[in-house]
Amino acid sequence: MSREMQPSRSEYARFLAEITRRVATAHLRAAVTVNEKLLDLHWQIGKAIVDRQENAGWGDEVILRLAEDLKREFPGTRGFSRSNLFSMRQWYLAYRDSGISPTAIGQIPWGHNLLILNRIEDLEQRLWYVQETVRNGWSRSVLGHQIETDLYRRQAAATKDCNFARVLPRPQSDLAQELLKDPYQFDFLGLGTKIRERDLERALIDHLREFLIELGVGFAYVGSQYRLEVARKEYFIDLVFYHLRLRSLVAIDLKMEESRPGDAGQMSFYLSALDDLVKSPEDRPSIGIILCKSKDRTTVEYSLRDTSKPIGVSAYRLTNALPRELQESLPTLEQLERELERPS
Numbered sequence: 445m446s447r448e449m450q451p452s453r454s455e456y457a458r459f460l461a462e463i464t465r466r467v468a469t470a471h472l473r474a475a476v477t478v479n480e481k482l483l484d485l486h487w488q489i490g491k492a493i494v495d496r497q498e499n500a501g502w503g504d505e506v507i508l509r510l511a512e513d514l515k516r517e518f519p520g521t522r523g524f525s526r527s528n529l530f531s532m533r534q535w536y537l538a539y540r541d542s543g544i545s546p547t548a549i550g551q552i553p554w555g556h557n558l559l560i561l562n563r564i565e566d567l568e569q570r571l572w573y574v575q576e577t578v579r580n581g582w583s584r585s586v587l588g589h590q591i592e593t594d595l596y597r598r599q600a601a602a603t604k605d606c607n608f609a610r611v612l613p614r615p616q617s618d619l620a621q622e623l624l625k626d627p628y629q630f631d632f633l634g635l636g637t638k639i640r641e642r643d644l645e646r647a648l649i650d651h652l653r654e655f656l657i658e659l660g661v662g663f664a665y666v667g668s669q670y671r672l673e674v675a676r677k678e679y680f681i682d683l684v685f686y687h688l689r690l691r692s693l694v695a696i697d698l699k700m701e702e703s704r705p706g707d708a709g710q711m712s713f714y715l716s717a718l719d720d721l722v723k724s725p726e727d728r729p730s731i732g733i734i735l736c737k738s739k740d741r742t743t744v745e746y747s748l749r750d751t752s753k754p755i756g757v758s759a760y761r762l763t764n765a766l767p768r769e770l771q772e773s774l775p776t777l778e779q780l781e782r783e784l785e786r787p788s
Contacts, residue, residue, distance in 0.1 A: 461664035461688040483550030490536030580661040602626035606756030699736040
C-alpha cells in the first residue's frame, strides 16, 4: 500500500482559498438576484413617495399612513415600517441626481445600504464602500468596522509607501496596493503600548479572523515564524499568507519601533528565499509588507527606491478595546433598529 502524501502548508493554503472562493461565489450569486429585486422595489417606493410629495404637496403624514396600510395589506411581512419607508425616501433622494442607477447600489443588502447612507455623506466614498462590499463580501458588522476606521482614506494614503507600481505589472500592482492601509487598525487586540514583537505576533494569530478582515479579502494563513533554511542557517518570517487573487505568497514582518532603512533589505532577502524555496512555478513573485509602529516617509522612499522586490511599509495603531462588561451593556445595531421600528 502506497504512503499517502500530505500537502505543504502553502499548498494547502492555496487549495483552501480556492474552495472558499467557490463556495462564497455560489452563495453570493443566489442571494444577489433576490436582493436586487428587493432593492428595486425600495427604490420605486422611495421614488413614488418623493413624486407625490414634490408634485402633489403631500406631507410626511402620508408615510405614517402608508406604513399602517401596508402592514394591514401584507400581514407578517417585514420592511414596511415607517422608519424603513422614510429610509427608502432618503435613499432615493441621495442618489437620484447623481446618475447612479438602483442596479449599481442594489448589489448589497438593504441594511448595508442604510449603513453607508447614514454614515457617509460624500457620494464618491459611498460608491467606493458599495463596490468594496460587493468585491469583498463584507458582512454589515465588517462594513461598519471599515467605515469607523476610515478604510477609504487609509487605503488611499498607503499607496505612497510601496514600490508595487514600479516593480509589478498591472493589474497585479493595483491589486497589491489594495493590500496596504495606513495605518492598520489593531484595536481588536486591546494591547497596551509596552509589548514585544512576539507578543504582537501571538495576539494577531489569536485574533486571526479579525486580522484577516483588516488585511482584506483573499488571504489564507500559511504560518507564523515561518522557517527558511539558507546556506545551513535558519531564518524565520513573522507571518506568511497566501493571497488567492494575487496568486502570491505574502510575507509580513512586524516591528515594534520606527521603520529603519535596513528593514527593506531584510524583507528583500526573505522574498528571494520564498521565491526560490517555497513559491510554486505557477505563483507570481512573493510580496512583502513591513508593519512598524511608526515611519518616516522620506526614509521609506529612500529604502525602497532601488529595491526590485515588491515591498510596502505601513504603520499600525494599537488601541485599548472596550472592557467586556461595557461591550455587553451596549445595544447591538439590530436591537437599535428594532427599537426604532416600534410604534410610539
